Amino acid sequence: MLYPDAVESAIRKFFSLRYTYCMRLSPPKKIKFNSRLLPLAFGALVILQLLAPYKGWLALLVGLGGAWLSSALWARSLQRTLRLERQVRSVWAQVGDTLEESFILSNRGWARGVWVELTDETTMPDYHFNQVVNVDAQHSIHWRSNAICQKRGLFTLGPTRLRTGDPLGLYTVTQFYPETTTMIITPRIVHLPAIKVAPGGRAGTGRPKANAPEPTVSASGVRDYAPGDSLRRIHWPTSARRNDFYVRLFDNTPAGDWWIFLDMDQMAQVGHGDTSTEEHSVILAASLAERGLRNNKAVGLVTHGQETVWLPPQEGEAQRWQILRALAMVKPGPRSLGDLLGRTRPGFGQQASLIIITPTPQSEWIEALLPLLRRGIAPTILLLDPLSFGGSASLAKTLAHLSALDVAHYVITPALLNQGVDWVEE
Numbered sequence: 001m002l003y004p005d006a007v008e009s010a011i012r013k014f015f016s017l018r019y020t021y022c023m024r025l026s027p028p029k030k031i032k033f034n035s036r037l038l039p040l041a042f043g044a045l046v047i048l049q050l051l052a053p054y055k056g057w058l059a060l061l062v063g064l065g066g067a068w069l070s071s072a073l074w075a076r077s078l079q080r081t082l083r084l085e086r087q088v089r090s091v092w093a094q095v096g097d098t099l100e101e102s103f104i105l106s107n108r109g110w111a112r113g114v115w116v117e118l119t120d121e122t123t124m125p126d127y128h129f130n131q132v133v134n135v136d137a138q139h140s141i142h143w144r145s146n147a148i149c150q151k152r153g154l155f156t157l158g159p160t161r162l163r164t165g166d167p168l169g170l171y172t173v174t175q176f177y178p179e180t181t182t183m184i185i186t187p188r189i190v191h192l193p194a195i196k197v198a199p200g201g202r203a204g205t206g207r208p209k210a211n212a213p214e215p216t217v218s219a220s221g222v223r224d225y226a227p228g229d230s231l232r233r234i235h236w237p238t239s240a241r242r243n244d245f246y247v248r249l250f251d252n253t254p255a256g257d258w259w260i261f262l263d264m265d266q267m268a269q270v271g272h273g274d275t276s277t278e279e280h281s282v283i284l285a286a287s288l289a290e291r292g293l294r295n296n297k298a299v300g301l302v303t304h305g306q307e308t309v310w311l312p313p314q315e316g317e318a319q320r321w322q323i324l325r326a327l328a329m330v331k332p333g334p335r336s337l338g339d340l341l342g343r344t345r346p347g348f349g350q351q352a353s354l355i356i357i358t359p360t361p362q363s364e365w366i367e368a369l370l371p372l373l374r375r376g377i378a379p380t381i382l383l384l385d386p387l388s389f390g391g392s393a394s395l396a397k398t399l400a401h402l403s404a405l406d407v408a409h410y411v412i413t414p415a416l417l418n419q420g421v422d423w424v425e426e
Helices: 005-024 037-051 053-083 236-241 276-295 316-330 336-349 366-374 396-405 415-418
Strands: 029-033 082-088 092-094 096-109 113-120 129-136 139-148 154-158 160-165 171-177 179-184 219-222 245-248 258-262 298-304 308-314 353-358 378-384 408-412
Touching: 005 245, 029 053, 029 366, 037 053, 053 082, 053 171, 082 113, 082 160, 082 171, 082 415, 092 171, 096 113, 096 129, 129 336, 160 236, 236 245, 258 336, 276 298, 276 316, 276 378, 276 415, 298 316, 298 336, 308 316, 336 366, 336 408, 366 378, 366 396, 378 396
Parallel strands: 092 179, 258 298, 258 353, 353 378, 378 408
Antiparallel strands: 029 171, 082 096, 096 139, 113 129, 113 160, 154 179, 160 171, 219 245, 298 308
8 A cells, every 4th residue: 555554554443443333323213114005904804893793804804913013023123123334444545446345234133134225325436335135133244345446536435225124015114324434535656757856945955956056065066147146156257257147056955845736727638537637647746746755855736626725845644645635636627827826936935846747738837937937946847748638739839938948848648657667766
């Protein structure tokens, strides 16, 4: 599994016990009488026996009354003694994992459950355990239900409805278990191809970054002066010799936080279901977050679908769960990538590593990227090729624009994410 065993085991135990406890609570129970003719027939026999006493009427009365009473007692016993327990192994899973639930149907009464119909109202796609079983008196039956998690999202297990009755079908007993538990299916994590995230950062945190302007121990070279550079970093001898301004480069400058920007503009998405740019973008974001966190990076996530997600960069297991949970539920929305970049611009720290994942073929959003470049933020652009996902737009103009700005970028196709390449570290 993706998460450390100790953390996952504790969470599984907590939610499983809570769900099992809820299922053990006494559910709402109803007994329904199904025959309208039986009381009429019984009443008619009573009247006939009173008006014209006859042993035949009396025998029918005794037989009919005995069957009625037996069925009522049978149904009453099932109502009071039949119990269903439902246990889920884990409330977190990843697309492709196996969801496993166990069920225990116990009958502590004297009446046998000749037929017990179980109806599941779980919201998870392609997962329903509806079935009919039988359980003897003073016995319990146990079985498991398995299913492959095929779609990311937030789902509920339950509620559950139980129906049974007496052998003659005169009464129907209904038990409704309204309790539900939340099941989160996170996107699958893939081994990424050779994608190198452009380094960024600020002095005093993270790992060393080559060719950065922050002063630390020793200078390693010079580069052209850029707007916003401090005048104290200008290397005057080189500037005088080359008749232009140059600033010093320093060693041991750390790489900065990762900000993953996920473009969920509904107008830019191409394809359907698992083969869409939407799903591949989410997979790519989840895989990059996993890669960064495993390398002890502080990783954040920004996206705007039907709701805005803003998770500032942090390290650790808690951040991994937060990011995966957000990605499990994200859906496309109306906001464009350019609008999203413009609105969130003030929140970035100087020289952070910005990773933009987008299927947008138009290059207008690059205008919103220019102020971030001038602030020293190092972007890495991951472009999902619309043509490979069944679209008709070309990335040629966007690629040319990014190349002219010397911005690191990669073209992502479905085959690239599905080829199973090992992790490539910076």
